[in-house]
Amino acid sequence: KTGGWVATGYSSQYREGEFKFDFLQGEGLYRLAAVGEDYSGNVTPLTDDSGAAVYYETVPPQSNSWCESTGQLSPFRVEFASTDEGSGLETIVLYYRYNQGDWTESEDQYIGTPEGGSFSFSPIEGGGYYEFYTLAVDRAGNKELPPQYADCSVMLDLAPPESSASAPATAMLLPILVSFEASDDASGVMCVELWYSFEDGEYSRFDSIWGKDTGTFEFTPDEGVGTYSFYTVATDRVGRKEAIPSQADAVVQYNPSGPSLALLEDEHDFGTVVIDKTRAWNMRLVNTGDSPVSVESVSTTTQWFRADFRAPVAIDAGGHLDVPITFAPSESGAFQDTVTVQSDDPNASSLVATVRGEGADEMPPTIRLASTGSKLSTSDRLIVSGWLDNPGDAKTADVYVAVRLAGSDTLCFYPNWTLAPQAITLKLGEASKLGPVTLLDFCVGDGVERGEYVIFGAVVAAGTRYDLLSDIAVLNIVIE
Template sequence: MRCACAAETGQAALDWNDNTEPDLQHYNVYRKSSPTGTYSKINAAPVTQSSYVDAGLAGGTYYYVVTAVDTAGNESPQSNEVSIAIDASGPAFSSITASPSVAKVGASISITFTVSETLTANPSVTVNGHAAAFQSKSGSNYTYSYTVATSDADGPATILISGTDTLGNAGSGSSVTALNVDKQAPASSVSGPAGVTQTTALAVAWTSSDVPVNAYASGIQSVKVYWNRNGGAYSLLGTYPAGTNGVVFDASAHGGDGAYGFYSAATDNAGNAEAAPGAADVITTVDTTPPTFSSVAADPSVAAQGGSVSITFTASETLAANPTVTVNSHAANYQSKSGNAYTYSYTVQASDADGAATIQLNGADPAGLAGSLSNTTALRVDNTGAPAFSAIAAVPAQAKAAAAVTLTFTASEALTANPTVTVNGRAATYQSKSGNAYTYAYAIQTADAEGPATIHISGSDSMGLTGVADNTTALTVDKTAPAFSAVAATPPKSPVGAAVAVTFTASETLAAQPVVTVNGRPASFQSVTDRNFTYSYTIVAQDPEGDATIAISGSDPAGNNGAASNTTALDVDKPPAAPTGLTVIQQIP
């Protein structure tokens, strides 16, 4: 018997000489994956033709033999052995380059690479997920083009190449080093002059940098410096090449005394230009009058210990730095300014005495002239503080529809009246209190949404300060019964006496192990992992032939009961009945 093989993508086509014996019934095909391995029959049904295709093969070498089987079930010796090597390796891409290797938005890039074998079509090439366009190929060398897009990120670009060889094997290659994108504008700032001088020659200095983004920066090309006077329109002072970091500005030639603002804008070697800032980098003024402070206010005007107070005031002129603000000698914190209007914040301290607080303001203008103000009318301290609520709990913590829930919590101080308590915006009912510990009752409503419930508590103390607390962790509403899915039996078809593993998945954590029966008889719990249960059952003689009924029931922690019945997972297979009525119909001498 002869065997011949042909290889296609992932399959082996076998052919052999026809067996012409009249009692031939079929052929069997055997395969192994190593020269010393054991042959295994691979045809699920009898092979009636003298050919066979073994499909779905991974890469590697396979060995085959064929046998013939006659109508009496006799199987011939094995045929000659043949082998075949399956190619499952995709093409490789190498020597990936980009020219230029550094580019900004709108630049045209030429991408070249080499493929390891012949492809069925031009490969797909993307840069940062955007398609590149085929240009040409010479042998195994390809050229594509790409235009840098606004959406391309700064730094190394990801070039991805994919293609398919003539056997249908897919391959890919990538590079994150061939091309760098520079979209980032450089940064610069005028760092001088600072303060006030009486001379008209102002030494304007600046710094600039092209900070690397994803390890790349093209470097500074030039810096433009702009100036204005007393908040007027800005004018270009000059454009200065990289390496220049200062120039003398003659104020007498640009209006004399006043407040001069300066800012800079740098350009890098890729052509990216820094945008103008929203305000001057630095302002220099000539000033002989000390600053004053007015319009001092505190919000709220009465605050308790721990309370946050916003302090606002206005300075008469631009200051050299944010002024120092204290409340009863404790530092307040700068928050913001708009023009010469300042906002500070302060948290009332335990050591702050009840009554009028002293707000002290101190600041200096750019000339170094100091001004100050002391205010004792804007803020009054009340150290009692608003009540707080803690130890918020619900029993049960998980509740179903119509369930009665007991809510408990503790107030930090005595209240003027029982606090208001709501659950999901609906009122809970006061039950009792012991000291500052309260108990309320609530029944889960149909309108309560499934999931964490919001418990809101509010109450006031004798000073009229109101405290509130919101809790979303103490109580969870669960109105959904557990469900059981993925019911399976192993083995799915079993005779009497066979041990069957019944597995299924619960939709949520259960309060206890579910009850499982097979044809009304209990199965035994074996294990559970992450709501995946395994039970065991042994087929008994009382189990009827055919589909068995697997029944599952269980409850979740909220008391919702769920059940499932399955008649497809397990088939009871009993042996056929013994033949009856056997007689001798003729005696043979």
């Protein structure tokens, strides 16, 4: 180790041979030198560099390796670190085994120093499960013992998984059962996605099943009767995803047998209803199936809307049922509700319609006038039209339309354009609209007086002339 030379007491009279040396001072660095003496008494001189250095060591070095648990690239890195408290490290060797076979010494050389670095491992066996450990060798020749277990492992997956879907060509009941099979030769299947298309449209993802190579999706379509195409896409445990297939794995024609209940309209707007008044709408239920269906309930959720229905009611195949839905606002504002229909239809036991409406104070009728132009000349065609809107309750009213002639205060009344007022009596339905109605239609001739003509329109209470129910509509026309 340190210190001066010490005689061992071993000697020989031969010119060559060997000594058996015991390292009595324990582990460490020794220098061993042979000193010769001739018959004249001359002795070989000793210096600090005489002989050979020998490191006596019995404790082997230690090492460890690590790597990513999954991989998609080849080659890949195996990192290592090693220590030796004695003579120092001489080299380090990488061992591996493939798919739990026999351990093999790798021919790959490390990058770095024996104390730490990495191997660029080339997996000549291809994709699969690789396990690794390292063995360090010190300068004294001590080699680390193989560990009981591998230091690290890699699931090398160089190819994507594969999958396929299968389903019956026709389906009459829901859900449609779509089975799948998936495989991956290396890391294994992580999940399988089911994609579907309706009537050759764009594909949409339906659902995923995780951790299974085989299984069945229970597919319930929102689109209804028609043709559905399916394919699956698998993803393996290293994240590699299967390519989308060029064509569907399975095609299913869905056409349910038995009853099939549907809404003729799944939404309705009652419009504006006077507060404390009501307005009804017949919600039509149709049975498009080939056997009767029983409607168990029709319900709303708010106080503003009510369904007039007593269960149960059977609808024959091809038949229909009208359910009155009433809107009765007790205050002003916009309201919305859902009408839920429950039946024994095995494919659609619950149907939902949206209804909305607005409550308001009493709303008078309105009249509107329009023409093909506000300025006309000879040979132009003049058409004057009128519209009537009654947003409130049903009522009987008189409508007056008159023209004030150019350059005077004279009024001519529709429909005969006489000087005597003529009322047009109308029965206006609840929330009704009328129009367009053509009031005037002629070509401007040379004999028509030039100037400004004013057309008036008004709605009054029936039997009166001045009890206005609407504002007076005014339309100005200039004939040049």
